[in-house]
Amino acid sequence: MKSANDILAVSKEHADWIPLLELSAREVFELMLGCQLSQLEAAPESGLDITSMVGLAGQLCGVLSVRSSKESTALMAYKMLGAETDKNSQEVRDAFGEICNMVAGNFKNKISGLSEGCMLSVPTVVTGNDYSLHSLTDSPPLEVRLQFEDRPLIISPEVS
Amino acid sequence: MPDIRALIVDDSSVMRKIVERSLRQAGVNLTQVLEAGNGAEALAVLEQSQVDLILCDINMPIMDGLEFVKQLAGVSNAKGVPVVMITTEGSESHVVQALSCGARGYIRKPFTADQVKEHVLPVLAVKT
Numbered sequence: 420m421k422s423a424n425d426i427l428a429v430s431k432e433h434a435d436w437i438p439l440l441e442l443s444a445r446e447v448f449e450l451m452l453g454c455q456l457s458q459l460e461a462a463p464e465s466g467l468d469i470t471s472m473v474g475l476a477g478q479l480c481g482v483l484s485v486r487s488s489k490e491s492t493a494l495m496a497y498k499m500l501g502a503e504t505d506k507n508s509q510e511v512r513d514a515f516g517e518i519c520n521m522v523a524g525n526f527k528n529k530i531s532g533l534s535e536g537c538m539l540s541v542p543t544v545v546t547g548n549d550y551s552l553h554s555l556t557d558s559p560p561l562e563v564r565l566q567f568e569d570r571p572l573i574i575s576p577e578v579s
Numbered sequence: 580m581p582d583i584r585a586l587i588v589d590d591s592s593v594m595r596k597i598v599e600r601s602l603r604q605a606g607v608n609l610t611q612v613l614e615a616g617n618g619a620e621a622l623a624v625l626e627q628s629q630v631d632l633i634l635c636d637i638n639m640p641i642m643d644g645l646e647f648v649k650q651l652a653g654v655s656n657a658k659g660v661p662v663v664m665i666t667t668e669g670s671e672s673h674v675v676q677a678l679s680c681g682a683r684g685y686i687r688k689p690f691t692a693d694q695v696k697e698h699v700l701p702v703l704a705v706k707t
Binding site for chain 2: 446447450451496499500501510513514516517520521523524525527528534535539541
């Protein structure tokens with residue numbers, strides 16, 4: 420059996436993590452929202468005006484972010500709660516933060532040995548899209564592009 | 580199924596609502612639901628109220644779920660009250676730590692109502 424460090428070393432090819440990250444997101448949406456995610460071929464050029472982030476520390480360091488639109492996150496909250504919620508409400512941001520938290524937790528639990536050696540922060544949600552994220556990690560940028568109800572959902576691990 | 584007063588401890592209000600709904604779907608006859616956003620708030624709730632079941636997250640600000648469960652031993656209103664953890668932390672060490680601190684069940688997020696039923700109903704059945 421490989422140790423966590425062996426697996427992480429292999430996974431320095433960070434592209435190996437993409438299928439696990441995609442599976443993690445699909446499971447969260449299926450179990451908690453009762454819906455299936457589908458593949459998105461091209462990254463959208465606009466409309467991603469809300470970002471949820473969870474920090475990781477320990478064997479895996481950095482941040483996992485999930486980007487979407489406020490309209491999409493309101494629909495996510497509706498599917499989680501079964502009740503309409505204003506797209507600018509704290510409840511919608513809370514729901515979107517929890518989604519990011521569960522994707523990050525589910526992801527690290529899928530990498531053998533990592534779930535014990537990697538801690539998660541509580542989620543942070545940023546609204547608006549006029550910002551740049553500058554990662555200090557030396558890993559190449561990765562993205563998982565998915566669709567939630569025909570709307571883009573972009574997941575990015577900025578980790579090393 | 581007897582009447583149950585539950586305390587749900589999670590820093591996400593959305594998750595508290597989902598846990599409550601899952602308990603109802605599991606057939607738990609909830610007559611009262613109390614909520615807390617972290618372990619310290621939950622301890623304060625228990626100073627004033629008695630409950631029959633506690634559902635608790637682990638990663639929370641101020642006081643996390645594991646510390647909360649440890650401190651429950653000194654709370655008279657919590658004697659014999661079963662605690663089930665509901666958390667994104669999925670490692671065996673977290674499970675062992677939670678159970679050794681006194682938790683009676685452990686559910687990993689994301690979860691289904693069936694998983695809540697599977698883990699909560701048995702601890703209610705053996706409640707002392």
